[in-house]
Each structure stands twice: as structure tokens, then as C-alpha cells.
Amino acid sequence: MSTAKWENNEEIKIFREYLRIPTVHPNVDYTACTEFLKRQAASLDLPVEVIYPVNEQNPVVVLKWLGSQPELPSIILNSHTDVVPVFEEKWTHGPFSADLDAEGRIFARGSQDMKCVGTQYLGAVRALKASGYQPKRTIYLTYVPDEEVGGHLGMRELVKSDYFKKLNVGFSFDEGISSADETYALYYAERTLWHLRFKFSGTAGHGSLLLPNTAGEKLDYVVGKLMEFRKSQVQKLADDSSLEIGDVTTVNLTQLRGGVQSNVVPPLLEAVFDIRIAVTVDIPAFEKQIRDWCEEAGGGIELEFEMKNPFVEPTKIDSSNAYWLAFKKTLDDLGLKTRVRVFPGATDSRYIRYAGIPALGFSPINNTPILLHDHDEFLKADTYLHGIEVYKKLIPAVADA
Structure with missing residues (x-):
């Protein structure tokens, strides 16, 4: 044309x-x-x-x-x-x-x-x-x-x-999302989105001292644990080529804040994480693990959820869902190669699914x-x-x- x-x-x-x-x-x-x-x-x-x-x-x-x-x-x-x-x-x-x-x-x-x-x-x-x-x-x-x-x-x-x-x-x-190859992605679920702010309180004082229980030590411990978990998700993707980013939990440090002067140990440091939790994860257990890490770090750490979306049940992609059967059969009849995936980001479908209505992203x-x-x-x-x-x-x- x-x-x-x-x-x-x-x-x-x-x-x-x-x-x-x-x-x-x-x-x-x-x-x-x-x-x-x-x-x-x-x-x-x-x-x-x-x-x-x-x-x-x-x-x-x-x-x-x-x-x-x-x-x-x-x-x-x-x-x-x-x-x-x-x-x-x-x-x-x-x-x-x-x-x-x-x-x-x-x-x-x-x-x-x-x-x-x-x-x-x-x-x-x-x-x-x-x-x-x-x-x-x-x-x-x-x-x-x-x-x-x-x-x-x-x-x-x-x-x-x-x-x-x-x-x-x-x-x-x-x-849905465009595809760089000949396939088409079909999305039946989304990960659970958190924006989580950690407020690390600790001993303040002169930068020349080795003060106990500082905010910096607590930050180092918790951030380290989260980064270790992040590495495990990277490895999970590397070990299984059938997985895509929506199939794992992503953890990203997006903001750091704190301190007033280079020679003053601050009483408070803050870190913000963007966390997208895979649909297979036990969310209450995951939150408990994070809170346990905060206690292991020495306590005095406040967790503030700037965004804490609830878990949303995925749309059923089986014979119980007549809409799914019609949708998938049509794409198959058209000869389109499809990949059924979990959406890596967040769309309005999460609100529709949360209301109990099946939704597909395409x-x-x-x-x-x-x-x-x-x-x-x-x-x-x-x-x-x-x-x-x-x-x-x-x-x-x-x-x-």
C-alpha cells in the first residue's frame, strides 16, 4: 500500500x-x-x-x-x-x-x-x-x-x-503490549503493585564516631536483603526461558532521602521501593518477611505504603469462562500465535477484575x-x-x- x-x-x-x-x-x-x-x-x-x-x-x-x-x-x-x-x-x-x-x-x-x-x-x-x-x-x-x-x-x-x-x-x-516478534501477547492477570517507603530511625551524632544502631546500618541491612531477593528473581528468569518479567516479582529502589551535612550522622534516612508481586506469591507471607528483616536490622523502622494495591484474582483461562474460550478460539482461527501472560505493569483491568468481572488485555x-x-x-x-x-x-x- x-x-x-x-x-x-x-x-x-x-x-x-x-x-x-x-x-x-x-x-x-x-x-x-x-x-x-x-x-x-x-x-x-x-x-x-x-x-x-x-x-x-x-x-x-x-x-x-x-x-x-x-x-x-x-x-x-x-x-x-x-x-x-x-x-x-x-x-x-x-x-x-x-x-x-x-x-x-x-x-x-x-x-x-x-x-x-x-x-x-x-x-x-x-x-x-x-x-x-x-x-x-x-x-x-x-x-x-x-x-x-x-x-x-x-x-x-x-x-x-x-x-x-x-x-x-x-x-x-x-x-495489552505490542510484540517485537510474530506472536501476540494475551494478558489474563496483573501483579500486585506496592510503592513502599522505609523510614530508618537511628542514633545521630558526629561523623567521626562509630555510633551504634545508626539509620545507615539499618538501611544497609534491609536494602541488602531486598537486593538479594531481587537477584533471586533475575536468576529465576535466567534459569527458565519460558518465564517473562510478569512471572516474577520485581523489586527496584527508586528513591533515597536523608542527611543534612556530610559530617553529621542523620537520625533518619528514607528509601522507596517499587515492588510488583507475582501472582504466585503468598502476599501476607512476603510482607511478614519484609517486616522481619526490619526487626533483624534493629527495629525503629517505619513502613509506609504509598501504594498498596490488593491482590486481584486472575481472569480464569479455562473452560469455566465462555468469554475466554470465544476470545482464544477466534485468535487461533485467525492463525495468530499467542502468548498467555501476566501483565508486567498495571492497567485499568485490575479495577475491573477486582469488581469480579473477567478481563483480558490485548x-x-x-x-x-x-x-x-x-x-x-x-x-x-x-x-x-x-x-x-x-x-x-x-x-x-x-x-x-
């Missing part, structure tokens, strides 16, 4: 228009995005609602495609409208230009994460409606804010609302460098259009399950 044909393709035009709306953190303005989605709803002849789970600065846009049996649990096609910050000097194309080069690469923040999926849903629905298809289950297309900074102003509160309960959701589509992107949150993020036009074809099969298969 030539560049001209890509440029003149209506679905590519819609995608590029969406990418040019800078819904970028911090201080996101969703006004233009909301108006874009309203126009899309009108073009599809679908009713649309804008709701505000938290405040008017963070709208959720919901399109409704009524099913022939609306009493059945519904399906949601979820995507988030916000994108992460950019460092423009690191980009060879404007991050919100949606430039299309001779290779068919569309450069823009959100091209992989995840505005692509949001408009691929629209493209698939457009084609299905044009064919005369009507889903058995009602389908809602949900466009939520705030995912990139935790979803606290978006999906987390949406699922708690009476509005969401009335949707009677039975299953959710959501985002982005129909393969043979593409993984560039989410990176400079020069891009997606090829033909890859994007292929994704619409995949959703044209997936959506009716799951909606009619």
Missing part, C-alpha cells in the same frame, strides 16, 4: 486525528478528546454519554451498541484517553503530529499506548454495523481518563458507581518495536488496519458467546 493510500484511508484519518489531540500529563485537558468521541458516536449512530466519576476535569465517554438480548451481561471495549509526558527534543517527529513516513509508520504519543486500540474498536464497530450485524449482548465502548497515573480519577471510581453497576458488565476488553500489534512511553513511539498503518480486522472477528465472537 502506498503512502497516498494510507493517507486517504478513512480509518487511518480517524486514528491520526485522535493522535493529534494532546491528552498529555500533567494537567490533561480532555475537552477536544471528548468532542472527538462524540463525533465518532454520531457517525456510528450510537448513543453517547459523558459521565464524571470524580470531577468534571476527568470525563468518561461511553458509547452504547444495544444488543438483541440486552438482558444478558454486557461487554465493554475499554481504552484510556490519556498519554504520558513527552520530551520533544528526543523525538524526530512532533509527538502530536501523527506524521506518516514512507514506510507507513505513524509517529505520535499514544500510537501504541493506547489510542490505537480505542479507534480500532471504532473501526471494527463501523464495519460490523455496515454489514448488518447486531450483537447478542450490548456492547459499551468506554473511554476513561487518568490511567497513566493510576486511574484514581477514572476507572477506579467508575467501577464503584451505580452507573457502572447498571451496565451489567460480564466481560472487558482492555489494552493489543493486536506484532513485529513492532515496543515503544510505549518511549521517544518516537510509532505504529505502522498496515499493522493498525490489521488490528481492525482482528477486532471485527473478536468482538462478535465474544459478544455472542
Whole structure:
């Protein structure tokens, strides 16, 4: 396909228009995005609602495609409208230009994460409606804010609302990650996310002395134990090629703070860790181990959870889940090679699963460098259009399950 044909393709035009709306953190303005989605709803002849789970600065846009049996649990096609910050000097194309080069690469923040999926849903629905298809289950297309900074102003509160309960959701589509090889990743679970701050209190005094029970000694002991555990997870990946990063627990020291002067032993030092706990780990036992290390270090250590997500049961990927069977069979019938994995980061699916609703993360992107949150993020036009074809099969298969 030539560049001209890509440029003149209506679905590519819609995608590029969406990418040019800078819904970028911090201080996101969703006004233009909301108006874009309203126009899309009108073009599809679908009713649309804008709701505000938290405040008017963070709208959720919901399109409704009524099913022939609306009493059945519904399906949601979820995507988030916000994108992460950019460092423009690191980009060879404007991050919100949606430039299309001779290779068919569309450069823009959100091209992989995840505005692509949001408009691929629209493209698939457009084609299905044009064919005369009507889903058995009602389908809602949900466009939520705030995912990139935790979803606290978006999906987390949406699922708690009476509005969401009335949707009677039975299953959710959501985002995955692009794949650098020919396979496609399919995500059924997420690790449990902690942001844990340690406050090490100890003896203060002159830097020339060997004081007992200092904050530095305690920090050294606990950080050492956590780093030993980290090495064990690195080794676990090295020993088993079938494992990926989502299958192990990651531990990363992200902040250090403390001290007032180079010759003063401080009374307090702080360290912050980002910890993502594998779904196979006994979480209460893991927390107890950390607290035991703090006691072994000499006590006087306060643990402050800046974020402590609860454990969320993975979506069942067996014969008990008709949505899973329909989803996986469709991908198999299309001849797509899939890898069933645990998502390495955190998405809005965790809130949906926590509400007891099965969810699968999937982005129909393969043979593409993984560039989410990176400079020069891009997606090829033909890859994007292929994704619409995949959703044209997936959506009716799951909606009619």
C-alpha cells in the first residue's frame, strides 16, 4: 500500500486525528478528546454519554451498541484517553503530529499506548454495523481518563458507581503490549503493585564516631536483603526461558532521602521501593518477611505504603469462562500465535477484575518495536488496519458467546 493510500484511508484519518489531540500529563485537558468521541458516536449512530466519576476535569465517554438480548451481561471495549509526558527534543517527529513516513509508520504519543486500540474498536464497530450485524449482548465502548497515573480519577471510581453497576458488565476488553516478534501477547492477570517507603530511625551524632544502631546500618541491612531477593528473581528468569518479567516479582529502589551535612550522622534516612508481586506469591507471607528483616536490622523502622494495591484474582483461562474460550478460539482461527501472560505493569483491568468481572488485555500489534512511553513511539498503518480486522472477528465472537 502506498503512502497516498494510507493517507486517504478513512480509518487511518480517524486514528491520526485522535493522535493529534494532546491528552498529555500533567494537567490533561480532555475537552477536544471528548468532542472527538462524540463525533465518532454520531457517525456510528450510537448513543453517547459523558459521565464524571470524580470531577468534571476527568470525563468518561461511553458509547452504547444495544444488543438483541440486552438482558444478558454486557461487554465493554475499554481504552484510556490519556498519554504520558513527552520530551520533544528526543523525538524526530512532533509527538502530536501523527506524521506518516514512507514506510507507513505513524509517529505520535499514544500510537501504541493506547489510542490505537480505542479507534480500532471504532473501526471494527463501523464495519460490523455496515454489514448488518447486531450483537447478542450490548456492547459499551468506554473511554476513561487518568490511567497513566493510576486511574484514581477514572476507572477506579467508575467501577464503584451505580452507573457502572447498571451496565451489567460480564466481560472487558482492555489494552495489552505490542510484540517485537510474530506472536501476540494475551494478558489474563496483573501483579500486585506496592510503592513502599522505609523510614530508618537511628542514633545521630558526629561523623567521626562509630555510633551504634545508626539509620545507615539499618538501611544497609534491609536494602541488602531486598537486593538479594531481587537477584533471586533475575536468576529465576535466567534459569527458565519460558518465564517473562510478569512471572516474577520485581523489586527496584527508586528513591533515597536523608542527611543534612556530610559530617553529621542523620537520625533518619528514607528509601522507596517499587515492588510488583507475582501472582504466585503468598502476599501476607512476603510482607511478614519484609517486616522481619526490619526487626533483624534493629527495629525503629517505619513502613509506609504509598501504594498498596490488593491482590486481584486472575481472569480464569479455562473452560469455566465462555468469554475466554470465544476470545482464544477466534485468535487461533485467525492463525495468530499467542502468548498467555501476566501483565508486567498495571492497567485499568485490575479495577475491573477486582469488581469480579473477567478481563483480558490485548493489543493486536506484532513485529513492532515496543515503544510505549518511549521517544518516537510509532505504529505502522498496515499493522493498525490489521488490528481492525482482528477486532471485527473478536468482538462478535465474544459478544455472542
